[in-house]
Amino acid sequence: MIERGMFDELSQLGNDMEDQSAFSRPADGYSAGLKQAIGFREFGPYLEAIGAGSSDASDEALETLRRRGVEDMKLSTRRYAKRQIAWIRNKLLPECNSTLAKSIKARPYVLDATDLDKWDALVRVRGVEIAKQFINDEQNLPDPMNISETAAKLLAEAKEKPNSVLAWKRFLCPVCSKAPEETMDGVARQVWLNGEDEYNQHLRSQKHRKNRTLRKRLAERDSSSPGAAFLNKRLNAKDEDSD
Ligand SMILES: [Zn+2]
Structure with missing residues (x-):
């Protein structure tokens, strides 16, 4: 993909989006619209460094950014393929x-x-x-x-x-879902899983385990905060089936 001109395509798309910023520029960077296509997020820092003119970044620094982008893109592509196969x-x-x-x-x-x-x-x-x-x-x-x-x-x-x-039961993950007070924009995020298989797969996923560790650490660090009891309750509710 890189040999076939992926960088040109990404820069071109990036420019087009700047031109139409009024309706297509996502407020939070990479999570909406075309910018969630694999490649944008991964090569964002590299393309920005190039776009800003390589004068303020050494060749070595650029090469490091490029290589990191390649590794991240491979990882994202493998994850995407895994999700597709699971689907x-x-x-x-x-x-x-x-x-x-x-x-x-x-x-x-x-x-x-x-x-x-x-x-x-x-x-x-x-x-x-x-x-x-x-x-x-x-x-x-x-x-x-x-x-x-x-x-x-x-x-x-x-x-x-x-x-x-159609007959599947839906599960709400209590660990990965976020209450309004836990998000930057004050809007709740709900993580729903379709059916027991998908839910169990989710419980074993890296993302879920990471969120679980984060929540545990937060609850430990700040056990006196009003939110801690709430977090602990959620964690304990899921404790039995995650390990
Ligand atoms: Zn989860």
């Missing part, structure tokens, strides 16, 4: 298996892109074949389980939990 596994596939989906015959195909050298044959050609078959002769589509081992594994897993998304 497919926990929401899309179970929904396809549910009775609701059966009435419209949703048939998910999994194409194996693990080996990039075989991408053309296993993903592009295979994908086009299946799409053509769907258009021309839907009755004789191949069995999704026979496409690849990866497909068989993922689809078999999904069949074991054929619960519909």
Whole structure:
């Protein structure tokens, strides 16, 4: 992506957004609109340093910023891929298996892109074949389980939990959600998880554990504050299932 001109694209987008600042510039930096696209946040410091004219930053400092951006972007991309796979596994596939989906015959195909050298044959050609078959002769589509081992594994897993998304219980994380008095803008933030699987996954996540540690530390440091009892109550409520 970098070799193919990602920096030019990011700077161009950044400039365009400055020009239309009235309606597109997010108040809090990177959390809204186009700026949450992977790359902006990660290379923000680097692009700013370049934009400000490299006179006040040494080549070495620029290179450090660039390298940090590359590492952060790899990390964000891996996290994004993980979230996508979790979404497919926990929401899309179970929904396809549910009775609701059966009435419209949703048939998910999994194409194996693990080996990039075989991408053309296993993903592009295979994908086009299946799409053509769907258009021309839907009755004789191949069995999704026979496409690849990866497909068989993922689809078999999904069949074991054929619960519909619609029937899922929603969970509010008491640790990651924030009361109005805990946010800069005084607006509450609620972190909702869909279904037990997603909630359990969330409880094991780095983000949740980090928030939990932060809350514990805050409560310990400031045990006399009026908010501490409230925080402790929330922490204790979740203590049993997090470790
Ligand atoms: Zn949480």
